[in-house]
Amino acid sequence: KMEEAEEDDMTCGDLGNGLGRRPGGVYEGENLQNSYSFRSRKGSGKVCNSLMLAKRVEESDATALPGSKRNSFYDGSSKKPVTSSGRQNSCESNTEVSNEELQQQLQEALEEVEILKVELEASQRQLEGKDEALRILQSMAVFNKATSHTKAMLQKTEEEKRTLEKEINILQWEIEFDQDRFKNIEDTWTEKYDRIYCENAALKEALKLRTEEVKTLKAENAILNQQCLEFLAMLDVKQQKVVQENMSLNKSDITDFTGLELAVLGACTCNTSEGQPCPCAKMAAVTRKQLLHLKQEIENLKKIKDEAYVMADAFRIAFEQQLMQRKDQALRLAEVIKIKKETKFINWRRLKNDGRVKLQGNKNSLGQKLSGLLSSDVDCRKVEELDNPHEILKMLIDLVNDKEEALAHQRKVSYMLARAMEMKE
Template sequence: MSKVVRSSSESEVQLWETEEDDMTEGDLGYGLGRRPGGIYEVEVSQLFTSRKRSNGKNFSPPPFPRMEEERSGGIFQYSKHKSLQDTYPPGSRISSYRRQSSTDSTSELSNEELRQYLHETLEEVDILKTELEASQRQLESKEEALKILQSMAILGKATSHTQAVLQKTMEQKRFLEKEINALQWEIEFDQNRFKNIEESWTQKYDRLSCENAILKENLKLKTEEIKMLKSENAVLNQQYLEVLAMLDIKQQKMAQENMCRDKSGCAEVSSLEVGKQIWKLNRREGRNSWVCSLQKTVRSRQKTRITLKKSLRC
């Protein structure tokens, strides 16, 4: 950019040189039949607008001059004026001096306007810089907004996918909840049934245990009674043998025959039969007191035997 500006400024300086060369030839650049070397009041704006070439192009001061260019322009003008003083004879120095004073006034006016124009252009450049920065900020904000929109679009796609997955999981959850409820109902039903069965079996067990305890007690009593009866039976058998030994041989044979007749009876029954036979024989012989006591014992034993048989049958 700086190279372009320098090239444009150099071209404009060359144009100004050509115009000032025209002034050296006797034309002030304003025309109108005025003599060269005269001092005239000329407006700078008219100078900028009226100077034209033969090809019809307008010339204006450089758009972006710099201080260095102004200094170089001043040096160029000074060297030019010096060269003019050297080339012209001393007689024409007065006219050249007047011409130089007019050019100095116009250059001062042009420099002031150029400075003002430069100041305005610098202000415009600052404004353009601020606008450029603002546009860059807007562009950055738009890029950020675009990124946010892209992320939101991606998030929307992800959320739609997650919503579909969530809906499927909710359906599976409902199906599993139904199955769990059915299984829980079955488990509760089975638990209640098993509980009822357990209660019934516990009741049966308690009842059987009570009956078993009662039967054990009855068994103990019966075993004690049987032991007593066995002991009494042993006593009766001993008495039978003693009585049988006291009888004669004929009486013993008769007693044995009577015992063989009763096939269904046992040793206790035979002892009763023996007691009856002994009672009959003793009655014949006159032994009544001993027979009565024996008869009483036999009857009591018979009653106890009957009661034991009934209890065992029950």
């Protein structure tokens, strides 16, 4: 705005020369009015131009009055009038015209000044409104930035709130489920406690009754013992010994009661008379006999089982020994066959081709030698009957195996006898 005002001054201003006027000169009012109207049109909306224009109008008014006087003075002094009356009329007419023009210009300038004041106030109000609008826009921009950040934060907080609400609902459901389960457990335990408490009370009453019965039985037993001692005192020495032996046997039988007999006798509520045993006692006696019979059978089965284990161990040991020996023999035969196969086979063929009689004599001598080594006659005959050395070798292997089986059987029997001796000891 200041630059535009300066441009207006450059186009229509006087540049310090008073719009081309000089002091003491008289100028027409149309140029002044045109200049003022032009300046007013240019600077109607501009504050600085209006102020400068008002100053310039005042200066022109101030300078126009002395200028007219000076012009008139200079005109009067420089030029010599022909007549004094003509000079005075011309001067008066010029001064009146200049004064009227100056008054009109002054009034127009004052009106323009008032208009410019009003426009200046309006422009100031507009500037204030624009400043306020700028401030509002700046605050709105800041608020928008802040609101975008706050919106993001609010969205995050809402999401966290939703997740927390879901977790809270899950936890509440779990808590309610646990509370219901604990209530059910508490109810069941209270029922169990009440039932056990009632059973305990009933057992206490039964225990009291049983203790009273035991006390009465102890008292009766003491009375019976006293009577027994009195009867023993009345008997002879021999009779006392016999009675004491019978009593000791009865005591030993009583100590051998089983759990089943005690259960039967404890559950028995029979009140027998005439000294006859009750059916519960008979049942206990029968069960006792059955248990003894079963115990004997169990002992016999254990013995048979131990003997079977011993037999199995003996057979296993003998079988393992035979397997090891067979393996050793097979390995030895394989080694001998690998080493001497080619040489012996070639030599045997040569001897066979040279003379069979000599080989037959060697065979007989080999069979006779082997039969002399053997102890039993049956084995000697079997060896003498064989001619082929391979068959003789097989026969000897079978005899060795038979001897090994006999030795294994003897070991088994000795092992069983040793176990039996240990059991007897």
